[in-house]
Structure formats: structure tokens, C-alpha cells
Amino acid sequence: MQQRHIFKKFISYTNAQIGIGTLIIFIAMVLVAAVAASVLITTSGVLQQEAQATGKEATKEVSSNLMVQKVEGFRAKNSNTDMANTVDMLKITLGLSAASEPVDLSAVVISITDGFQTNNLVYAGNRNSLAPRSDFDGRMSGFSTDTATNLLTLLTGNSTIGNTELNVTYTNAKYYFTVDNIRDEDDSFSQSSPVLTTGDFVIIYVSTASDTSVSTGYTTLYAMNVSSSLQSSGLNLVPRSSINLALTPEAGASTSADFILPTTYGSKEAVQLYP
Structure with missing residues (x-):
């Protein structure tokens, strides 16, 4: 097989x-x-x-948020026929441009110069800017929630800040400004927290009282009784003076208002200066 x-x-x-x-x-x-x-x-x-x-x-x-709407000047006087030859207080109407962020006026610095003297002013309720030490209260002495009281203190008072060991005295007219609101739809403004929002309008008061007005002893300024107590700002806003006013917020660009004072104030107590 x-x-x-x-x-x-x-x-x-x-x-x-x-x-x-x-x-x-x-x-x-x-x-x-x-x-x-x-x-x-x-x-x-x-x-x-x-x-x-x-x-x-x-x-x-x-961006420049602040808008200066108007600046008026007021002269110290004894009567309607006896007035200072200088502008002794500025009334600045202020607002915000459209769609602006809120601005805390307590952090704004105002610089004003007449060409010879320059004053850098902070809000009267600012606790920190003028305090000689961080634990001191740098607000204007006698600062109140009442607008009229603060304005009178601005024009006539001095502020001593510190304690018995360390202190400094400021002439209010040279170092502070005060504010009042015209329109505040959202209740964002108060003397202790002066926040400016879109649509709001406020008035800023700046003392420009001259040495001459103080030494003359005028009794009235902006309907305030300043008899024998008006304090000098060191500025001298006589006719034809060139004035530079700058407002610098905490954030954003400065806003300026430059103007030249009239050749004569005539018999006017209130003088339109800007625009």
C-alpha cells in the first residue's frame, strides 16, 4: 500500500x-x-x-469724565455799593459726560492758579490726604453734614489736625473745597460720600479770598456773614487776571477750565467767568 x-x-x-x-x-x-x-x-x-x-x-x-458746566465768581462786600475789587469765591457747576463711570468727589484734587499763587485743594470731608499720619482724621475741622455750615467753615476757619504731640494747622481756604448737590436722582450723593453719577449735577465751592478783602474786613460773602473772620486763600483774582482751574479725579484725565477775568466787575456781586 x-x-x-x-x-x-x-x-x-x-x-x-x-x-x-x-x-x-x-x-x-x-x-x-x-x-x-x-x-x-x-x-x-x-x-x-x-x-x-x-x-x-x-x-x-x-477719558475725561468730569464736565465743568459753569463757573461764577462772587465778591465780598459790606453793602451793594461797597464791594471788593477781587473775586473772593468760585461757584463751579459740575456734571459727568454721557456713559461715564461714577466719580468720587472726595478723591478729586482741584488745582487753581492766578499766575502767582497755586492752591491744591482736597475735599473737606477727605480723611486721608492732609492727615500728617495715617491714624489721624484729615477732614476740615468742624466738617458737618450741613452744606451751609461747611461753606462758612471753608471761608472763615482753620483746621488743626493731629494730637498734642504731632499736629499741623491749615487755613481752610488754601487747602479745602466743599460741595453741594443740585440734582441727585439715585441718592448717590451725601456730604460724607459725595459720589457723582451720570445725570447728577453738583456745585463745588472754592475760596479765592484775597489778602486785601481780608484786611478790609468785608462782612458778607455769598450771603454768608464773614465779619472779621474771612480767611485769605493767597490768591488775588483782580480784573484781567488769567486763571487756570484743573480738576483731577482718582481715575481718568484731568478736566481744565481756563478763563480771563473781566476788565471790570462794575457793580455786580456775582460775575460769570466760564464759559
């Missing part, structure tokens, strides 16, 4: 192994791409937020 030989052949298939390796590499690439995309998206979001915040801050810094 013829013998039959059976041969078995084993075939090795490697295609499947190559396919699995490729799949693993592909998945790894997808994961790496996903992680990279996530990082890029997160980074771009953070950068966008920072850019927006920086843009808002930059706009706030360069």
Missing part, C-alpha cells in the same frame, strides 16, 4: 499587528492634539479677558 505524506504549513499574518500599532499611534496623536487644543483655547480665553480688562482700564484712564 502506498503511503501518503501530509505536510502542514503554518502561515504567519502580521498585518493585524501593524494595524493595532497604527491605531495606538493615531489615538495618541488625537489625545495630544486634544490636549494642545484645550490649552490653546484656555490660554486664548484668559488673554481675551485680560485684553478686555486692560482696554477698559486704558479707556478709563484717558
Whole structure:
């Protein structure tokens, strides 16, 4: 009988192994791409937020929010026929431009110069600016919630700030200004917290009492009895003087009002100075 030989052949298939390796590499690439995309998206979001915040801050810094609507000057007097030859107080009407951020008037600095003397004024209710030490109250002495009281104190008083060991005395007319509101729809304004918002109008009072008016002893200024107590601001607002007025808020650009005083005040107690 013829013998039959059976041969078995084993075939090795490697295609499947190559396919699995490729799949693993592909998945790894997808994961790496996903992680990279996530990082890029997160980074771009953070950068966008920072850019927006920086843009808002930059706009706030360069924008001029305060708007000087009007400046009136008032002369000290004994009677309607006996008046000072200088403007002894300024009444500044102030508002905000459209869509402006609120402005805290207690942080505003007012600079006024007549070409010879410059006074840098802070709000009478500001606790910090003029305090010789951080734990002292730098407000104008006698500061009150009553507008008329504060104005009279501004025109006639002095402020001693500190204690028996360390103190400093300021002439109010040279270092402070006071405010009053005309329109305050949102109740954001008070003497202790004079915040100005869009649509509000306030009056800022600045003493410009001259040495001559003080030495003459005028009895009345802006319907206030200042008899024998008017304090000099060091300024001398005589006719034809060139005046520069600058208001600098805590944030934002300064607002200026430059004007030249009339050639004569005539018999007027109140003089329109700006615009």
C-alpha cells in the first residue's frame, strides 16, 4: 500500500499587528492634539479677558469724565455799593459726560492758579490726604453734614489736625473745597460720600479770598456773614487776571477750565467767568 505524506504549513499574518500599532499611534496623536487644543483655547480665553480688562482700564484712564458746566465768581462786600475789587469765591457747576463711570468727589484734587499763587485743594470731608499720619482724621475741622455750615467753615476757619504731640494747622481756604448737590436722582450723593453719577449735577465751592478783602474786613460773602473772620486763600483774582482751574479725579484725565477775568466787575456781586 502506498503511503501518503501530509505536510502542514503554518502561515504567519502580521498585518493585524501593524494595524493595532497604527491605531495606538493615531489615538495618541488625537489625545495630544486634544490636549494642545484645550490649552490653546484656555490660554486664548484668559488673554481675551485680560485684553478686555486692560482696554477698559486704558479707556478709563484717558477719558475725561468730569464736565465743568459753569463757573461764577462772587465778591465780598459790606453793602451793594461797597464791594471788593477781587473775586473772593468760585461757584463751579459740575456734571459727568454721557456713559461715564461714577466719580468720587472726595478723591478729586482741584488745582487753581492766578499766575502767582497755586492752591491744591482736597475735599473737606477727605480723611486721608492732609492727615500728617495715617491714624489721624484729615477732614476740615468742624466738617458737618450741613452744606451751609461747611461753606462758612471753608471761608472763615482753620483746621488743626493731629494730637498734642504731632499736629499741623491749615487755613481752610488754601487747602479745602466743599460741595453741594443740585440734582441727585439715585441718592448717590451725601456730604460724607459725595459720589457723582451720570445725570447728577453738583456745585463745588472754592475760596479765592484775597489778602486785601481780608484786611478790609468785608462782612458778607455769598450771603454768608464773614465779619472779621474771612480767611485769605493767597490768591488775588483782580480784573484781567488769567486763571487756570484743573480738576483731577482718582481715575481718568484731568478736566481744565481756563478763563480771563473781566476788565471790570462794575457793580455786580456775582460775575460769570466760564464759559
